[in-house]
Amino acid sequence: MTRILLVGALVAAILTPACAEPAMEPEPGVLVVSREQVGSWVRNFNPLLAGGLARWPTRGGIYEPLMVHNPAQGAWTPWLATGFTWGEDVTSLSFSLREGVRWSDGEAFTADDVVFTFDLMKKVPAFDTQGHWRYLRSVSAPDPQTVQFAFARPFVPGMEKIAHQVIVPRHVWESVEEPVSWTNPDPVATGPFTEVRRFDHQVWELGKNPNYWMDGAPKIEALRFPAIPSNEQATIALMHGEVDWAGNFIPAIDRIFAGRNPEHHRYWFPNFGGAIFLYPNHTVGPLKDARVRKALSRAIDRDKVVQVAMYDYTSPADVSGLSDGYAQWRDEAALTEDPWTDFDPAEAARLLDEAGLPLGEDGLRRGTDGQPVTLELSCITGWSDWVRAAQVIARNLQGVGLDVSVKSYDFGAWFDQLQRGEFALSIGWASYGPTPYGFWVGAMSSGSMFPIGEVAPQNWHRFSDPEADTLLAAFERTADPAEQERIAHALQARFQATAPLLPLFLDPSWGEANTTRFTGFPSAENPYSRLSPNHELEFLHVLTRIAPREPVVAEGN
């Protein structure tokens, strides 16, 4: 009797594949996006507390900036502002605002809102993540369509920071008592998507702004965000056609994703972003010597690194450390002078000999103290692409007689050591912005230098160059494009001469789209922006251009 019951229960359990859920198509015009990998959603739309706490696309898709930089085009696109003009001695900057822009609740957007946003950041330093008030003196609105920024000192790069600041409505935010811990559950904003249609822990939806200023945009009804906690799950969802737009790393993407539906499964990984570098700590042993750093760089087989670590999705970086997105700033002619990013172990050996690190009988290079040069290359546990890159690099460096070993740390521990300068070699990213100014500040300015043991936001390798300081100061004082270009070329020359960081490969931008239901995604043929949703503000181009494949029947909303 019991046996029969048991067997019956087992059979029932196995046959329950009445369990299959009927596959439900999302409503037409609702774009399913996988951007943030989380287990469950937290309702937070506070755009001013930057750093990944607010839901994507709060900064950009909900709250908009004055202008949007587009690395794919190397140009600025006017957004809430139509343009800007510099005052006489580059200590004042005025933006003229677009006419006819309304907040999603119908109120008019004016210069008052911009002034309020900047004043709020002055009052609440936690919001001023960009450090606007280090160069600003005051912000005023001479008329409702003009905002005037008075600078405390000439600081041309301030324009990029101001243009990229997202603006919040005064009439909502002036009555918020604790703006830092306010989650802003129902945002009032100017962006293409502002209406939170539903918000559950597993899924939430953001509907379009009924008052959006751009003619005919957005063309889609809503964005939908299922909570997907891991890259594997995101990949399965993409393969299955459940996600229309994503920014994931997918290994062997041609086979796994594109090959399954060559017509509609698209991806585009352009290299318009930053680069990934090998950081040599200039305070450790022989790494202070530029010849040694160049020798290290010459010993690295970057093609192999890109192939083994990055599935050939990207290309090796060159001596400038500047990506394809900086084409207008790069001095192509200077790249061939001393190409120390080319793989040349013989030259590496020559440089090491010259720097006084002779090869011992055991095949290891000796330092000035007669001891073998041993260096630890730190990387992050679980960041498998970087770990593989580190292993290739370590093998390359061992090849020229340096005793280099790879050691993985937990992210927190790794980043702490990096910032305090307590490492020998490490893989790392560098600042990336509309111009390479921030990158050069981090690479070789005395302003970004901190003593060993103190937390340095950038310049982890601890290097400063007086000539670069002079050039950077000059760059801050000129708004003349020809002059800017001349200084940029000189800064690139300083970078190449001093080799403060060793460029490894360009950081690709991961972007996948399923064009079954939607059209108008950027691609190599139509490069109006990068495809990836991962680039803050830039994705506004995509959000305002993609359209459903079949015309959507308008719903009364």
Place this chain on the structure above:
Amino acid sequence: MGGTARYLLGRLGFYLLAAWVALSLNFLIPRMMPGDPATVMFARFQGQLSPEAMDALRETFGLSDASWWSQYWTYLRHALVGDFGTSVAYFPEPVTGVLLRGLFWTVVLAGSAVVVAFAAGTLLGTLAAWRRGGWLDSVLPPVLALLGAFPYFWLAMLALFVLGFGMGLFPLRHAYSDQLTPGLSPEFLASVFRHTLLPALTLVAVSLGGWMLAMRNTMIGVLGSDFIEYAHARGLAPRRVMLAYAARNAILPNVTGFGMALGFVLGGALLTEIIFSYPVQGYLLIQSVRAQDYPLMQGLFLTISLAVLAANWFVDCATVALDPRTRR
């Protein structure tokens, strides 16, 4: 009966002491990790954060430089009233809110899986020992031991890929269909059942063997005892001998194990969550460790340790009820 009460009260006192130790370790261990929450937090800005904003944020998140002693006292005081502060990773949500979200689904998924695995495993073990050498006894133990020997994530991924992705028999993720609004409607409950089935089955599949083998082995020992012979000789019904005489004695080690397993449930089925995107607590735990979110870590570890202690207390009570010898 007074002895029983004293015994149980004594155990309770011991558990309170253990709770205090857990509470203190809970405070200490996160702080012994290298790095601090601010560092990790600021990594998100990729070095573009102004030092002024960094200081302001540090203050906002309550990352004080106060001495450990004063932090410890504040922590103890707040913990007593269930206030664990604000999560750093999910700022500005309070830790209790973050915890409660995962807790419900943890209980639904891991709780039901443990109960089913325990009940089925114990029953199967009883039957296997009772009909020793029968087909149940010769087929199931090796099969279940084999299943249990597979790494869980591999088995779960295979199940998801073959049954969910390949054959489309089960939903691929989440605790209920995204098309439904949570509520007590029959559609919603059916959806929860459908979504829970595959992850729960994988959890049961790997743990069933352990329960069954443990039960079977103890039961075989008990069946060899004289009092079982005597019960048979008295002419008692075989089922009564099996359940009330043999199983009741053999189940004691399993009950202890059940208490432990129930406690660990609250730790969340970490891999289950990652593989099936099931919104349980496990992922929170990983995320809080990655972000060095002390308040969230404290809240999570405390829930887990308290759950283990509470489960053990209940096991003590159950043992007293099942085994008269402990009542002396």
